[in-house]
Amino acid sequence: MTPRQKRMVTVVAIVAGVGIATTFALNAFNQNLLYYYSPTQVHAGEAPASRAIRVGGLVENGSLARKPGSMEVTFILTDYAQKVPVSYTGVLPDLFREGQGVIARGRMDGNRFVAEEVLAKHDENYMPPEVADSLKPHLDAANSAGRRST
Amino acid sequence: MSWTWFHKLASPPHAYRILGSLAPWFGWASLALILLATWWGLVKAPADYQQGDGFRILYVHAPSAWMSMFTYVVMAVAAGVGLVWRIKLAHAAAAACAPIGASFTFLALATGSIWGKPMWGTWWVWDARLTSELLLLFLYLGYMALRASFDDPQRADRASAVLALVGVINVPIIHYSVNWWSTLHQPASVTKFDKPSIDLAMLIPLFLMIIGFQLYFGWAVSRRLRGEILRRERNANWLKEAA
Numbered sequence: 001m002t003p004r005q006k007r008m009v010t011v012v013a014i015v016a017g018v019g020i021a022t023t024f025a026l027n028a029f030n031q032n033l034l035y036y037y038s039p040t041q042v043h044a045g046e047a048p049a050s051r052a053i054r055v056g057g058l059v060e061n062g063s064l065a066r067k068p069g070s071m072e073v074t075f076i077l078t079d080y081a082q083k084v085p086v087s088y089t090g091v092l093p094d095l096f097r098e099g100q101g102v103i104a105r106g107r108m109d110g111n112r113f114v115a116e117e118v119l120a121k122h123d124e125n126y127m128p129p130e131v132a133d134s135l136k137p138h139l140d141a142a143n144s145a146g147r148r149s150t
Numbered sequence: 151m152s153w154t155w156f157h158k159l160a161s162p163p164h165a166y167r168i169l170g171s172l173a174p175w176f177g178w179a180s181l182a183l184i185l186l187a188t189w190w191g192l193v194k195a196p197a198d199y200q201q202g203d204g205f206r207i208l209y210v211h212a213p214s215a216w217m218s219m220f221t222y223v224v225m226a227v228a229a230g231v232g233l234v235w236r237i238k239l240a241h242a243a244a245a246a247c248a249p250i251g252a253s254f255t256f257l258a259l260a261t262g263s264i265w266g267k268p269m270w271g272t273w274w275v276w277d278a279r280l281t282s283e284l285l286l287l288f289l290y291l292g293y294m295a296l297r298a299s300f301d302d303p304q305r306a307d308r309a310s311a312v313l314a315l316v317g318v319i320n321v322p323i324i325h326y327s328v329n330w331w332s333t334l335h336q337p338a339s340v341t342k343f344d345k346p347s348i349d350l351a352m353l354i355p356l357f358l359m360i361i362g363f364q365l366y367f368g369w370a371v372s373r374r375l376r377g378e379i380l381r382r383e384r385n386a387n388w389l390k391e392a393a
Contacts, residue, residue: 004234004235004236007233007234007236008234010233011230011233011234011315014312014315014316015230015315015316015318015319018315018316018319019319022319022323026323026330030331033278033330033331034331034332035275035276035277035278035331035332035333035334036332036334038332056332091271092271093268093269093270093271093272094201094204094268094269094271095200095201095269095270096271100200103334117271117272118271119270119271119272119275119334120269120270120271121270121334121336122200122201122269122270122336123336123347124336124337124338124339124347124348125339125347125348126198126205126208126339126347126348126349126352127198127199127348127349127352128196128197128198128199128349128351128352129196129197129198129199130196131199131349132199132200133199
């Protein structure tokens with residue numbers, strides 16, 4: 001092998017080695033890299049009950065209720081398989097609405113999830129309002145057909 | 151076919167001249183495209199159905215995020231070529247890329263943060279996408295710091311090239327993080343094997359802006375690489391003759 005070929009092998013080996021090591025490491029920490037649990041995972045007991053967790057899902061249509069005279073809201077998070085009722089006191093982000101994906105951080109208190117923070121999750125769709133209106137029936141159909149809990 | 155023209159590219163005086171004549175073309179074309187895309191994106195494109203006008207920060211955020219990864223790949227390839235073929239000019243090109251890439255990364259993080267506050271409700275979260283992009287910024291900064299810590303340019307070239315190669319693994323992680331793990335950041339709208347999830351009227355200015363950013367990169371890297379050549383060749387005869 002010429003010195004140049006040796007150097008080429010070294011470079012390929014560095015990239016491949018680091019790649020493989022990273023793949024193993026990321027696989028090992030896979031669970032910790034999840035930013036949130038889905039309602040299904042919460043029901044299956046995969047989420048730890050002892051510490052604060054994040055639960056992500058869609059705000060079920062018609063489930064949002066505000067307690068009069070306070071900042072407290074309650075809503076139901078769903079991934080179309082399971083539901084988690086959530087209560088939260090505070091300011092909600094701009095994109096928070098029914099049918100929208102959100103991520104709540106807090107703890108389970110019995111069956112109810114008490115959130116300390118609610119973040120809205122934007123989906124990857126960008127369109128003008130007219131297009132959204134014309135798509136609405138299709139989108140709703142697609143949603144109820146069981147979309148992933150994003 | 152003769153390859154002499156190709157080999158000549160690795161010669162500093164030749165590259166210095168070519169870059170000098172290319173730079174203005176890149177510069178003016180990028181300025182024109184970025185101005186056109188800015189007007190198109192801010193004025194002509196329709197508002198988003200959910201985010202209203204707030205989505206328009208996308209026209210800076212997405213191109214800078216794309217360029218932050220593109221620049222890193224260019225830097226790592228240049229560093230690899232420099233290591234294997236012992237081409238000083240390739241190392242110089244990698245060195246020229248780093249501050250540009252760091253700036254794109256910073257811009258992507260900053261615009262994302264400004265958008266995130268009203269839309270998500272937070273400036274920052276430690277999800278996989280945001281964390282891996284922050285790691286990219288540290289890789290650029292680490293590369294520049296490592297390079298600056300050697301007096302001998304040859305040792306600086308080799309050590310920093312290894313770091314650039316090691317860090318390249320982060321680029322696919324950034325790109326696929328939104329698919330592999332549940333993140334707060336949304337999945338890709340454009341770079342996927344499917345119809346883009348962004349309306350055509352909004353997509354056209356985004357494409358123009360990305361091409362504009364690419365041309366800007368061409369301009370910036372040509373200028374920086376010329377500076378890098380001057381610094382490295384300061385004792386060479388061809389420069390003394392030219393001066």
